[in-house]
Amino acid sequence: MSRWIIRLVILSAIILVAEIYAFQALKTVTKSRVVKWSWLGVSALVYANLIYVMFSTPRSLGQTMQFQYAVGFMLTILIPKAILIIMMFGEDIVRVILKLVSVFSSGETQSFVGRRVFVSKLALGLAAIPFASFLYGIIQGRYNYKVLKYQLSFEDLPEAFDGLTITQISDIHSGSFTNKNKIQYGVDLINEQKSDIILFTGDIVNNKADEMDTWVDVFKQLDAPMGKFSVLGNHDYGDYVDWLTNEDKINNFKAVKDIHPKIGFELLLNENRYIEKDGQKIAIVGVENWGKGFNQSGDLVKASEGINKDDFKILLSHDPSHWEYMVKKDDFNYQLTLSGHTHGLQMGIEIPGIFKWSPSQYVYKQWAGLYEEFGRYINVNRGFGYHAFPGRVGIWPEVTVIELKKGTKNA
Structure with missing residues (x-):
C-alpha cells in the first residue's frame, strides 16, 4: 500500500471520528430528523464530491475550478466543525472532572445534562460564524x-x-x-x-x-x-x-x-x-x-x-x-x-x-x-x-x- 493511500486512510479515519463527535452536539439540541439527516446529507455530498474530483481529474489538467470549489466547500464545513469539536471536547473534560469531584465530595454522581445542552447550543452558535464567513468569502469576499x-x-x-x-x-x-x-x-x-x-x-x-x-x-x-x-x-x-x-x-x-x-x-x-x-x-x-x-x-x-x-x-x-x-x-x-x-x-x-x-x-x-x-x-x-x-x-x-x-x- 502506497504512502499516499495510507495517508488518505488515516485522514479519512480522523474526519469520520470528528464527524461523529460533532454530530453528538447536534443531537443534544434537536430531535428533528430533517435537521439531522440534512446535516449528514450535506457532509456526505461534500466529501463525495471532493473524492470524485480528486480521482477523476487528470494531473495533466493541473488545479481545476472544480477542485477549488470541492476544497472550498470542504473547508466551509470542516472548520466550523473543528470549533465545535474543540468546545465539546473541552466540555467533556470539565464534565468528567466535575463528576469526579462530586463523587469524592458527596459520594453521588451529579447530572450535567442541562450544562451539556447549553454548551452544545453555544458551540453550534459559535461554529455558525466561520460557516457564514466562508460562504461569504466564496460568494463575495474574493472580490472585496x-x-x-x-x-x-x-x-x-x-x-x-x-x-x-x-x-x-x-x-x-x-x-x-x-x-x-x-x-x-x-x-x-x-x-x-x-x-x-x-x-x-x-x-x-x-x-x-x-x-x-x-x-x-x-x-x-x-x-x-x-x-x-x-x-x-x-x-x-x-x-x-x-x-x-x-x-x-x-x-x-x-x-x-x-x-x-x-x-x-x-x-x-x-x-x-x-x-x-x-x-x-x-x-x-x-x-x-x-x-x-x-x-x-x-x-x-x-x-x-x-x-x-x-x-x-x-x-x-x-x-x-x-x-x-x-x-x-x-x-x-x-x-x-x-x-x-x-x-x-x-x-x-x-x-x-x-x-x-x-x-x-x-x-x-x-x-x-x-x-x-x-x-x-x-x-x-x-x-x-x-x-x-x-x-x-x-x-x-x-x-x-x-x-x-x-x-x-x-x-
Missing part, C-alpha cells in the same frame, strides 16, 4: 478589493523621484477567475490610483498560459505613465502539472512569458531597468522566482548587473522568503522589495493598524503588509486573485499604493 496606501521616506532617494507613486499588484491567478465584471472592477480600481508606475510581482496563472486568454483584454487596460514591470511567480513555471512531454512544459512556459508584453508589462527575467527623470534615475530590479522550498531560478547578482550599489533600487521578487534569507542583509542595499506569494493564506482576522493573524504567519515571517529591517523595506501584497480555496475570509484581495518621499526614515 482593498486599496492599502503607504508613504515611505528614504534619504538616498533622488530628488526627482520625491513623490513617485507605485501601484503594486500580485498573484493574479487568472485560471481561478469566473466573473468578468468583478475583475473589470478590480482593474478599474487599479487605474483609479493614477500611479506613476505599476509593478506586478508574479503568478499570472495557476499553471497554464491559456488560462489568461479570456483576461488579456481586461488587464491590458492597466495604465501607468512611467511604465509597467513584472516578474514571474512559482506557478508561472508549470511545475504543478503532470505534463505529457517536457516539450509541452517548455512551450507553456514560453507562452506564459509572452502574456506579459500582451498586457503591456515588461517582464524582468533576472535583469533590471533604469527609470529616468530630470537627469536622475532609479533602478527596477526583477528576479525570477526564488523561494525556500520552491523553484529557485532567481539570480540576484545577475539581475543587478550594470547598476551601482549607490543607486536607489526597487526589487521585485515574488516570494518574501527571498528577502528573509538573501536580500535584507545584502551589502548591495536593496532599499525596497516588493513581493506576494503568500496570499495571507486567503483567510484570517485583520483589523487594520491594530491586529492581524493568519496561519500563514507560521510559515512566513513576512506574510502580509509592510516590514522593515536594517533600514530596508519589504511589502508583501496579499494578492489580487485567489488560488486553491475559491474565496477570501478576512484577508482581502489587495491593491498596494506606495508613495516614495525624499527625507529621513519613517518614524
